[in-house]
Amino acid sequence: MRADIQRAEKMKTLGELAASIAHEVRNPLTVVSGFLQLMRPNEEGKNRQYLNFAMEELARAESIISDYLNFSKPHLTKLELVDLAEILNTIITLLTPMASKNNLFIDSALEERIYVFTDRGQLQQALVNVVKNAIEATPSGGKVNVSSAVVDGQARIIIADSGKGMNKEQLSRIGTLFFSTKEVGTGLGTAVAIRIIETMNGTIDYESEEGAGTTVTITLPLRAEQSYLSL
Ligand code: ADP
Ligand code: MG
Numbered sequence: 001m002r003a004d005i006q007r008a009e010k011m012k013t014l015g016e017l018a019a020s021i022a023h024e025v026r027n028p029l030t031v032v033s034g035f036l037q038l039m040r041p042n043e044e045g046k047n048r049q050y051l052n053f054a055m056e057e058l059a060r061a062e063s064i065i066s067d068y069l070n071f072s073k074p075h076l077t078k079l080e081l082v083d084l085a086e087i088l089n090t091i092i093t094l095l096t097p098m099a100s101k102n103n104l105f106i107d108s109a110l111e112e113r114i115y116v117f118t119d120r121g122q123l124q125q126a127l128v129n130v131v132k133n134a135i136e137a138t139p140s141g142g143k144v145n146v147s148s149a150v151v152d153g154q155a156r157i158i159i160a161d162s163g164k165g166m167n168k169e170q171l172s173r174i175g176t177l178f179f180s181t182k183e184v185g186t187g188l189g190t191a192v193a194i195r196i197i198e199t200m201n202g203t204i205d206y207e208s209e210e211g212a213g214t215t216v217t218i219t220l221p222l223r224a225e226q227s228y229l230s231l
Contacts, residue, residue: 015071022068029065033058066125067188071177076119076199081223084148084155085110087120091127092146095135103140106131109147114155115223118200123220126196129189130159130204130216136182137163137214155222160215166208174206 033055040051092106099106116123134144138161145160166174173179175194180187197204202220 018068018071022065026062026065026069029058029062033062064186064188067129067186067192070122070125070192071188071195076122078119078121079117080120082116082118082120082123084114084116084157085112087124088127088146088148088157091124091131094128095131098132099135099144102135102138104135104138104142104144106135106144106146108145111149114148114150115226116155116200116220117223118220122196123200126193127157127159127218129193130218133189134159134161134163134214134216137161137165139163150222150226151219153222155220157218157220158215159218160213162213165210165212165214166206167210171206171208 036051036055036058040048040055043051088108088110092108096106131144131146138144142162145158147158147160149156170181175190176187177191178187179190194204197218197220200220202218205217206214207217208214
């Protein structure tokens, strides 16, 4: 018991440390990214390509930092009415370039007028992390399906891919901090997504079959009036 408490304290301190480093490092990154953006129009050929690479890598560093910040501080700060179809469309638009680069397609079947009352930024981060993994798992020519509906008085989002899937051992480790099977993976994305969804009183469930694909089912409480109407 005592060891548990000590461990929890240690995790808390580590979390706070990670958060403050992430916070401090993010500012200079933003400045560097701003200067690179200013330089870009004046460059062509190889230099422009180098600037693009540099900016892509900065974006990657920023997204890793966001994950750390989110993991140590999953507070829902600004609650608002979020239209699920709208936020899912935004995420699809954001990730379409990544999908196209891998020669795959994001298909969607989104029910209109499903509202949740939550922190939009956090929800977007959780969903982006899940959809990104689906894209990364899917081979060229494949498809990722994103759908949303109201089921049993709850909002339900399904992200399904026909990618490489996971074996039992991998599936049992999903969501464990730093678990990654990727060469450049951080093993943060899923842990963050799970933490955010659970903070929202939602659930997130992974089903996967090696070689066949993965289906992630997320449920979220509907905005009060809407769940009353759907009874
Ligand atoms: P990362 O993407 O940096 O590896 P994540 O926490 O996002 O870290 O994911 C952890 C691991 O879970 C991945 O490396 C991968 O092995 C597995 N995983 C997550 N989503 C999927 C998916 N849709 N299909 C197959 N494996 C997945
Ligand atoms: Mg990931």
